[in-house]
Amino acid sequence: MGEIVLAAKITHVPSMIISEQPGPHQGCRxxxxxxxxxLGDMARELEVDTFxxxxxxxxxxxAFHINGNRRNEGVYTSHEFPHFIQNLSYDYKGNPELSQSIAGKAVAKGINVMSHEVPSLDLEYGTIVPMRYMNKPGDIKVISIAAWCTRHELEDSRRVGEAIAEAVKESDSRVALLASGSLSHLIWENRKVDDGLFTISSEFNKQMDLRVLELWQQGDFKTFLKILxxxxxxxxxxxGMHDTAMLFGALGWDQYEGRIETITPYFESSGTGQVNVLFEV
Structure with a gap:
């Protein structure tokens, strides 16, 4: 029987890449x-075989879509931030059997979810950037699920999360489930963005982010899900925070009673609010 043994809300800010490079921003992230x-070290200690x-x-x-390729490899340059992310090589094995099972479980719940084995279906940087640090040797399998959902209901994403949990349970996999996305996400307007690398664009958004983290610390997930x-x-x-809805769907939604651990404290980046937070499973 499989198990989700690690769950987290994580950042994928592209400024982590320039943080690696010589220059004025080296070390900034x-x-x-x-x-x-x-988190990657924790995953290995827990014998995770699939992210x-x-x-x-x-x-x-x-629809909802899953990259169920048996292997994903390529060289990635971001169309959005080519000045930050360019020529990143990646090579990860996939887990098509689990991908197909997730899709099947979701379809049984009435949600249109498809798993794809298409070699030219590349990974996006919401997967590539965190895997660069969490899965450096590339020895842990990777499944990527689309979570920038423009015409989808959060309730459907909750059910996708439920399908993930059910499929994992019926598998033989030990899984780390990662919601890769920011909290608030109002990027600075173009004329201000270069000067806003380390600030948030809205004090209202910041205060809401901090309140959400407070609710998580208090274990008041029921209130959080009401306001989500x-x-x-x-x-x-x-x-649309569909990653977060999927994560909570997999954890039990408003029945979740675990604790959180802040791995990377809240920080501001190019107008947005970011964290790395571990959810007890």
Whole structure:
């Protein structure tokens, strides 16, 4: 019987890449990078064999989609931030059997979910960037699930999360489930973005982010889930916060009673609010 043995809300900010490079911003995202590395070390200690990444940089307009390739390899340059992310090589084995099972479980719940084995279906940077730090040797399998969902209901994403948990339970996999996306996500307007690398664009969004983290620390997930739709809309949640809805769906939604551990404290990045937070499973 399989198990989700690690669950986390994680950052994938592209400034982590420039943080690695010589120049004025070298080291600027060490805390975020080290937090992802710490989570990767935890995954190995827990004998994780598959990362499932809920990727808010994989945009879909119809249905839910899973990259179920047996292997993903390539060289990635971001269309959005080619000045930050360019020529990143990646090579990860996939888990098509588990991918197909997740899709099947979701379809049985009335949700249109498809798993694809298409070699030219590349990974997006919401998967590639965290895997760079969490899965450096590339020895742990990777499943990527689209979580930038433009015409989807959060309730459907909750059911996708349930399907993930059910499919994992029926498998023989030990899984780390990662909601890869920010909290609030109102990127600075273009004329201010270069000066806003380390600040948030809205004090309202920041205060909402901090309140959400407070609710998580208090274990008041019921209240958080009640406000999630408005929070996602009014605070420009990345990908509509479908990654977060999937994560909580897999954890039991409003029945979840675990504790959280802040791995990387809240930080501001190019207008957005970011964290690495571990959820007890």
């Amino acid at each position: 060490d805390a975020a990078i080290n937090g992802l590395k710490q 499932i990444v809920l990727d808010t940089h994989w945009l879909v307009n119809a 739709p408005e929070y996602a809309e009014k605070c420009n949640g990345e990908g």
